[in-house]
Amino acid sequence: xxxxxxxxxxxxxxxxxxxxxxxxxxxxxxxxxxxxxxxxxxxxxxxxxxxxxxxxxxxxxxxxxxxxxxxxxxxxxxxxxxxxxxxxxxxxxxxxxxxxxxxxxxxxxxxxxxxxxxxxxxxxxxxxxxxxxxxxxxxxxxxxxxxxxxxxxxxxxxxxxxxxxxxxxxxxxxxxxxxxxxxxxxxxxxxxxxxxxxxxxxxxxxxxxxxxxxxxxxxxxxxxxxxxxxxxxxxxxxxxxxxxxxxxxxxxxxxxxxxxxxxxxxxxxxxxxxxxxxxxxxxxxxxxxxxxxxxxxxxxxxxxxxxxxxxxxxxxxxxxxxxxxxxxxxxxxxxxxxxxxxxxxxxxxxxxxxxxxxxxxxxxxxxxxxxxxxxxxxxxxxxxxxxxxxxxxxxxxxxxxxxxxxxxxxxxxxxxxxxxxxxxxxxxxxxxxxxxxxxxxxxxxxxxxxxxxxxxxxxxxxxxxxxxxxxxxxxxxxxxxxxxxxxxxxxxxxxxxxxxxxxxxxxxxxxxxxxxxxxxxxxxxxxxxxxxxxxxxxxxxxxxxxxxxxxxxxxxxxxxxxxxxxxxxxxxxxxxxxxxxxxxxxxxxxxxxxxxxxxxxxxxxxxxxxxxxxxxxxxxxxxxxxxxxxxxxxxxxxxxxxxxxxxxxxxxxxxxxxxxxxxxxxxxxxxxxxxx
Amino acid sequence: xxxxxxxxxxxxxxxxxxxxxxxxxxxxxxxxxxxxxxxxxxxxxxxxxxxxxxxxxxxxxxxxxxxxxxxxxxxxxxxxxxxxxxxxxxxxxxxxxxxxxxxxxxxxxxxxxxxxxxxxxxxxxxxxxxxxxxxxxxxxxxxxxxxxxxxxxxxxxxxxxxxxxxxxxxxxxxxxxxxxxxxxxxxxxxxxxxxxxxxxxxxxxxxxxxxxxxxxxxxxxxxxxxxxxxxxxxxxxxxxxxxxxxxxxxxxxxxxxxxxxxxxxxxxxxxxxxxxxxxxxxxxxxxxxx
Numbered sequence: 001x002x003x004x005x006x007x008x009x010x011x012x013x014x015x016x017x018x019x020x021x022x023x024x025x026x027x028x029x030x031x032x033x034x035x036x037x038x039x040x041x042x043x044x045x046x047x048x049x050x051x052x053x054x055x056x057x058x059x060x061x062x063x064x065x066x067x068x069x070x071x072x073x074x075x076x077x078x079x080x081x082x083x084x085x086x087x088x089x090x091x092x093x094x095x096x097x098x099x100x101x102x103x104x105x106x107x108x109x110x111x112x113x114x115x116x117x118x119x120x121x122x123x124x125x126x127x128x129x130x131x132x133x134x135x136x137x138x139x140x141x142x143x144x145x146x147x148x149x150x151x152x153x154x155x156x157x158x159x160x161x162x163x164x165x166x167x168x169x170x171x172x173x174x175x176x177x178x179x180x181x182x183x184x185x186x187x188x189x190x191x192x193x194x195x196x197x198x199x200x201x202x203x204x205x206x207x208x209x210x211x212x213x214x215x216x217x218x219x220x221x222x223x224x225x226x227x228x229x230x231x232x233x234x235x236x237x238x239x240x241x242x243x244x245x246x247x248x249x250x251x252x253x254x255x256x257x258x259x260x261x262x263x264x265x266x267x268x269x270x271x272x273x274x275x276x277x278x279x280x281x282x283x284x285x286x287x288x289x290x291x292x293x294x295x296x297x298x299x300x301x302x303x304x305x306x307x308x309x310x311x312x313x314x315x316x317x318x319x320x321x322x323x324x325x326x327x328x329x330x331x332x333x334x335x336x337x338x339x340x341x342x343x344x345x346x347x348x349x350x351x352x353x354x355x356x357x358x359x360x361x362x363x364x365x366x367x368x369x370x371x372x373x374x375x376x377x378x379x380x381x382x383x384x385x386x387x388x389x390x391x392x393x394x395x396x397x398x399x400x401x402x403x404x405x406x407x408x409x410x411x412x413x414x415x416x417x418x419x420x421x422x423x424x425x426x427x428x429x430x431x432x433x434x435x436x437x438x439x440x441x442x443x444x445x446x447x448x449x450x451x452x453x454x455x456x457x458x459x460x461x462x463x464x465x466x467x468x469x470x471x472x473x474x475x476x477x478x479x480x481x482x483x484x485x486x487x488x489x490x491x492x493x494x495x496x497x498x499x500x501x502x503x504x505x506x507x508x509x510x511x512x513x514x515x516x517x518x519x520x521x522x523x524x525x526x527x528x529x530x531x532x533x534x535x536x537x538x539x540x541x542x543x544x545x546x547x548x549x550x551x552x553x554x555x556x557x558x559x560x561x562x563x564x565x566x567x568x569x570x571x572x573x574x575x576x577x578x579x580x581x582x583x584x585x586x587x588x589x590x591x592x593x594x595x596x597x598x599x600x601x602x603x604x605x606x607x608x609x610x611x612x613x614x615x616x617x618x619x620x621x622x623x624x625x626x627x628x629x630x631x632x633x634x635x636x637x638x639x640x641x642x643x644x645x646x647x648x649x650x651x652x653x654x655x656x657x658x659x660x661x662x663x664x665x666x667x668x669x670x671x672x673x674x675x676x
Numbered sequence: 677x678x679x680x681x682x683x684x685x686x687x688x689x690x691x692x693x694x695x696x697x698x699x700x701x702x703x704x705x706x707x708x709x710x711x712x713x714x715x716x717x718x719x720x721x722x723x724x725x726x727x728x729x730x731x732x733x734x735x736x737x738x739x740x741x742x743x744x745x746x747x748x749x750x751x752x753x754x755x756x757x758x759x760x761x762x763x764x765x766x767x768x769x770x771x772x773x774x775x776x777x778x779x780x781x782x783x784x785x786x787x788x789x790x791x792x793x794x795x796x797x798x799x800x801x802x803x804x805x806x807x808x809x810x811x812x813x814x815x816x817x818x819x820x821x822x823x824x825x826x827x828x829x830x831x832x833x834x835x836x837x838x839x840x841x842x843x844x845x846x847x848x849x850x851x852x853x854x855x856x857x858x859x860x861x862x863x864x865x866x867x868x869x870x871x872x873x874x875x876x877x878x879x880x881x882x883x884x885x886x887x888x889x890x891x892x893x894x895x896x897x898x899x900x901x902x903x904x905x906x907x908x909x910x911x912x913x914x915x916x917x918x919x920x921x922x923x924x925x926x927x928x929x930x931x932x933x934x935x936x937x938x939x940x941x942x943x944x945x946x947x948x949x950x951x952x953x954x955x956x957x958x959x960x961x962x963x964x965x966x
Contacts, residue, residue, distance in 0.1 A: 404864050424867050432870050439861035447862040449883035455862075462869040510865065 002072075004204050005031040005054065005092075005172055009067035012049050012058065021277040023049045025228040026067065028305075031172065036198060036205045038219030038236065040212060040251075042529035044274050046228040047208050051176050054206070055094050056084060071172075089116075093165035097177040099157035103149040109133075109160045110145030116167050132163040137193055155186035159193065169201060176208045183389040184556060185614040188600040191218055192611070210529060212251060213559075213602030216240055224248050227275055227285040234311025240604050242323075244313040246290045249323040254534035255604055256563030261582070262383075262541055263335065267563070269535035273499055284315070292321045335541075336548045337381035337566075341413075342518055343401060343552070348374040348410035348420065350396055350574075370396040372574035373410070378518070381548040385565035385582075387555055387597070393574035394554045398520050401552065402437045403427055414518070433463040433514030438540075440523040442503040446495035452506050453477050453491035456513060463514025480509040484539055501532035508539060515547065522554045537564060559601050562586050567652075570594050573626040580653030589664035591655040592633040625658070633659060698963055705959020708894075711952030715945075719768040728759035730766040731917045740937050752937045754928055760938065763919035764945050770920045771949065774831060775900045778838035783893060786843045790850025791877040795858050805851070808844030816841050820903060824912040831914060834907060838900050849892055853885035860884075891960045898953035905946045921946050 007029040013020040024046040031037050039047045052058050054069060056076050068075045071091060079087055096102045104112055113129045133141035136159040149157055158178060165173060175194065179187035195218060198205050207219050215222060215236065222239045224232045224247065232245040243249040253268040272289040275281055281288055287298040294317060303316045315321075350371040356362060370393045378384040386394045399405045401412055403424030412420040414435055419427055439445040446455060456477045460468065468476060478488045484505040495503055504524060511519060521540060525533035541564060544551050555561050561568060561582075568585045570578040570593065578591035585594065596612040614630050625631070628639035638658055648654045649661040657664065699705045718725060727747060728734060734746055736757040742749045751760040793801040811819070823837040857863065858881065866880045907913045908922020909929075916923065921942040928938035 402864075402868060404867060425870065425873070427870075429870060432868065437864070437868055439864065441861060444860040444862060445865065447866075447880055447884065458871075459865075459869050462871065507865070513869075 002032065003030045003070075004033045004035070004072065005029075005206075006070045007050070007054070007067070008070070010050065010053060010064065010069060011066035012046070012053055013063050013065045015061040015063065018278060020063075020065070022065075022280075023062070023228055023277060024053070027225075027228075027230055028067075029223060029230070031204050031206060033171065034198075034202045034204055035221065036207065036219045038207045038209065038215035038222045039225065040209055040215055040222060041225035042210060042251075042274060042531060044227075044277075045225040047225050048176055050225075051094065051174050051206065051208050054092060054172075054174055055088055057088075057094075089165075089170070090168050091170055092172045092174060093168070093170040094174040094176065095158070095161050095165050095178050097180055099154060099161050099181075100149065102161045103157060105149050108146055108148055109152065113145070113160070113164055113167065116164075128167075132167055133160070135166070135197070136160070136163040137189075137196075138163075153186075154182050155189060158182065158190055162190075162193065162197070166197060166201070170203060172204045172206065173198070174206045174208070177210070178207075179214070180209075180211075184558070184600040184602075185389060185596055185612075187214070187602075188611045189614075191602075194218065211602060212240065212255065212530070213604045216604055217602060224251075227280060228277065229285060229314060230305060230312075231286065231314045232311065233305075233313075238310055244310070244318050244323065245286075245315050246292045246321070246323065247286045250289075250291075251530055252604060254530045256559050258559075258562070258603060260563055262564045266541075267534040267538050269538050270531040273501065273532070286315075292317055292323075335381060335545055337379065338548075340380040341377055342380050342550045343376070343378040343412070343414050345374060345376045345397075345401065345412045345420075346410055348376075348397065348400060348412060349408045350393075350400055350405065351408050369574050371400065371407070374571070374574070374576055376569055376576070376579075378550050378552055380517070380550055381544065382566045383544065383551040383553055383564055385553045385555060385561040385568045386571060387558060387561050387568060388571035389556060389597075391573075392571040394571050395522055396574075397571070398437070398522050398552065398554050402435065402520055404437075429462075434516050435518045435520070436463070436511035436514065436516040437520040437522065438504070438508055438511050438524045441527055442500040442507070443527075445507040446498075446503050446510075448495050450494075451491070452481075452493055452495070452498070456480055456491075456506070456510050459510045459513035463516075476513075480512055481506075483512060483543075484509045485535075499532075500528050501535060504528065504532075504536050505539065508536075508543070512543065516549065517547075518550045518552065519543070520552045520554070523556070524553075525560070526555065526557060533560075540564075558597055559603065570597070575626055575656070577627060577657075578655035580655075581651065584650065584653035589649060589655075589661040591627075591657055592631050592659075592664070593627045594655075595664075596632065625656070633664075635659065699959065702959035702963050704955045705963065708952045708955030708957070708959060711948055712956065715768050715949050715952070716772060718765055719772045722765050722769055726759075726762035726765045728762045730762045730919050731758060733757035734759060737931075737935055737938075739935075751941050752935075754924070754938045755931055755935075758919075760924075760941050763924060764921070764941050767919040767921045767924065767942065768945065768949075770914060770918070771901055771904055771946075774834055774838075774904055775897055778835040778904075779842070779893060779897050779900050781835060781839045782842035782846055782896070783889075785839065786846025787850050787882065787889070789843075790847040791854050791881060793847065794851040794854025795873065795877050795881065797855075801851070804847065808847050811841070811844040812848075814841075816899075816903065817906060820907055821910065821912065824907060829907075829912050829915060834904060834914070837907075838903060841903075842896060842900065846892070846896070849888065850885065853888060854881055857881045857884055887964050891957050891964065894953050894957035894960065898950040898957070901946065901950050901953065 007027060009026045009028055010024055011022065011026055012024040014023050027050060039050060041047045053064060064077065068077060071087065076087060110129050113132055114125045117125045117128065129145055130141045133144055138144050138156060138159055144152065144156060144160065152160065179190050182190065191214060194205065207215060209215050219236050222234060222236050223230050224245065226247050232239065232243065232248050239248065240252065243252060250270040254270065256267065270289055275285060281299070283300050283302045284298045287293045290298065297316060301316055303314045305312045305314045306318065348371050351367040351369045354366040354368055356365065374397055386397060388394045396405065400407050403419060403422060406423055407420040410420055411418045414431065417431065424432060457473045460473055460476050477491055481488055481490055486502060486505050490498065490502065498506065524540065525536045528536060537560065540551060543549055553561065553565060565582045567581050568579065569576050570591065572593050578585065578594050586598065590598065596614050599612045612632055624640040624642055625644045628634055631639065635658055644656040644658050646654055646656050647661060699709060734757045735744060735753055736755055738749045738753040740750060740752040742752060749759055751764065753759055789804050793804040819841040820837050823840060824833060827833045827836070863876060863880055866876045904913065905922035908920045909926045911926050913923045914920050924942040925939045932939045
């Protein structure tokens with residue numbers, strides 16, 4: 001097969017006020033017709049810049065400083081404006097990360113698709129649009145074509161974007177993190193769709209992603225980037241099973257594996273952080289963070305990409321180091337737990353009044369039920385995970401426990417005190433110190449206007465010891481920073497001057513100021529890169545080990561939950577549909593929803609051919625089971641009309657379903673995907 | 677911007693740190709600032725800069741550039757024989773005293789009630805917002821005239837009129853920004869550690885909304901300058917004889933066609949100062965976007 005696209009020694013610079021900074025450094029890549037290639041790396045490694053360079057779309061401050069990109073032997077830098085237009089869209093199409101901003105909010109999906117054929121006969125255009133939407137497996141093309149983007153779910157929007165990209169039958173489809181903003185069950189559907197379309201049209205696909213599990217399912221070949229350079233390439237299976245570059249191995253060690261648990265296998269975060277592009281290490285760019293770096297060699301000799309049968313690798317020690325042996329774990333982790341119940345919530349219900357629409361609603365406000373009779377228990381020293389898709393009510397539950405919102409009915413007993421209707425401002429100071437929260441978004445968890453020291457000392461004064469002298473408080477700030485493994489000079493910085501991972505550590509340090517017994521963590525690592533994510537999780541577990549802290553971990557990342565949780569609650573539409581110890585929950589029998597969630601986990605190892613793809617959540621639940629409209633195991637009328645009974649197969653494992661554990665235990669024959 | 681030699685990644689903090697070095701990147705902001713600084717220096721140095729006493733009749737209706745035995749009259753004299761240059765110079769003092777003073781008061785009140793409305797929402801927000809809607813429904817000029825004719829023309833009353841008319845606008849902006857900021861996690865974190873609501877408003881939220889507020893303050897200074905000028909022109913400004921740019925135009929309006937220089941120079945003075953404020957506001961807004 002001939003090369004469809006070949007990138008040769010591509011170097012891209014971005015112009016900034018500080019002078020040009022290199023974003024991509026002599027990057028080479030060859031994509032053949034019909035090939036699927038994955039480009040992975042953490043944020044800032046230059047992978048999106050490569051994607052944009054392929055589109056010749058670097059913006060006003062980006063410049064190709066060297067090398068060339070050949071499409072079927074033609075250098076795309078030489079294309080005339082007209083030829084460039086035909087090239088973009090016609091030969092190569094791109095799907096961006098955020099479908100909401102890729103679609104025009106003031107046009108219907110159908111109009112946007114029809115734009116491509118402005119000059120054709122309207123009737124045939126309409127038929128083409130319908131076909132295009134049906135091709136991306138949209139169930140109701142007529143309705144979707146007539147809908148504005150805001151009336152579509154995230155998954156549907158992304159399907160429309162893909163349909164648009166495919167209209168002109170491109171030879172190469174570039175997908176830049178196409179599913180990062182979507183729920184796992186929806187993500188699985190999009191990934192499958194791209195695979196189907198690729199095979200049907202024989203397109204080549206370049207997948208840009210930070211998610212190694214996802215890449216594994218879609219790509220035959222992988223390129224791993226670090227600090228603007230390709231550091232390892234090769235067949236996906238080989239590269240994920242036997243990585244040859246320490247960075248690739250490090251990335252894999254950051255991921256929780258299906259059979260690992262915090263008790264047995266600690267995660268191994270990569271130390272340090274990505275060097276900024278204007279201060280790159282002189283020789284090997286990974287050397288300062290590399291556990292295998294040999295002084296005198298790795299910091300003086302710049303490695304080049306060495307080709308071999310198994311792919312290429314940029315490491316001078318690639319042949320002499322053994323990456324298969326994981327670094328020894330420091331000590332046998334021991335998590336002290338007792339049976340004391342720290343949080344006990346019973347029948348928690350929270351409704352929000354919706355905005356008034358129309359006269360009748362003045363008297364009967366429509367209400368949204370975010371939590372609908374939730375029971376949850378957390379014991380001392382335990383990690384309790386609450387999982388579910390976005391909109392399942394898990395964050396609302398956390399906010400109710402925290403007192404940031406108050407429950408409509410039900411009780412939330414924290415350390416023997418019912419606080420369901422006590423907002424945090426009215427709670428006892430001691431209770432506030434005891435129960436702290438770590439928030440999701442590292443970008444707004446810290447106040448951008450105040451220094452780290454100021455924010456932590458404020459927390460010390462309010463949660464810990466209000467009477468400390470200024471110097472004692474400074475010492476306490478330094479102690480808390482060292483607890484979260486940050487150097488003391490971070491204290492004087494503003495949040496803007498910290499990376500996402502550092503900010504999240506500061507926010508943990510702030511929560512620890514009053515030595516809390518309970519930490520509520522609302523997706524504390526979901527916005528972070530894998531290596532940083534591992535470090536933050538590691539840190540939370542470290543805190544838990546030392547202080548016997550109860551961790552309530554809110555997440556949609558089931559792989560991580562399986563790794564760190566002791567007990568798990570699965571929420572769907574404001575209700576707990578299944579709960580139990582992590583071992584029981586992650587083994588059959590499952591609630592059908594849990595089963596779907598589990599099957600959607602993109603994994604870097606183990607078979608993953610069978611996935612349950614759920615239709616997007618749509619209809620409001622009736623009186624019956626809230627999951628019935630999407631349930632692949634729906635038995636019949638009873639699911640829609642009768643609330644499912646709570647069943648208890650063993651111990652404290654329970655779920656609500658009309659099917660018996662025996663029914664559910666028998667693995668249903670799932671529709672297998674089209675051959676890989 | 678670096679701290680401890682470490683790169684920050686952002687040259688303009690999102691919250692809007694607006695130092696002089698940032699201003700240097702916007703020509704509009706620099707020119708605006710230069711004009712404002714020019715008038716501030718003129719106002720401060722008026723006693724030394726003004727060639728003649730501002731209120732003494734010397735020789736009536738001299739054209740600009742006249743040389744007499746009593747000295748040069750570069751901008752001419754008015755119908756009462758007062759030196760126009762000296763009056764423009766002294767007049768800058770008034771506008772540069774009252775415009776910032778009134779704006780500052782409007783901001784102090786507007787920020788406070790805007791923060792409360794945005795943070796607490798509910799009926800407090802409803803009440804404050806409806807009242808401000810009522811005030812905003814009146815044309816500013818009508819409000820000025822109504823207030824001044826009711827309570828009389830004096831420096832204090834001008835400040836009161838301006839504060840009354842501008843506060844609702846400030847409040848609306850602050851309220852909108854606060855509604856956005858109160859959903860941030862750092863606000864939730866402050867609530868979690870039991871901060872007093874007022875501390876959350878003024879310590880956590882206010883510093884993060886200051887960027888747009890600074891831009892708005894500059895624009896508003898321009899409007900207030902015009903407002904004070906208009907009040908003077910309508911004869912509702914500060915009582916004579918002390919010079920006041922709007923008042924100078926008012927006194928000479930009957931002669932404007934025959935002796936345009938009498939009205940031209942005070943008008944130019946008002947325009948240039950307003951232009952300065954607007955340029956600075958535009959420049960700051962642009963810098964904030966970068």
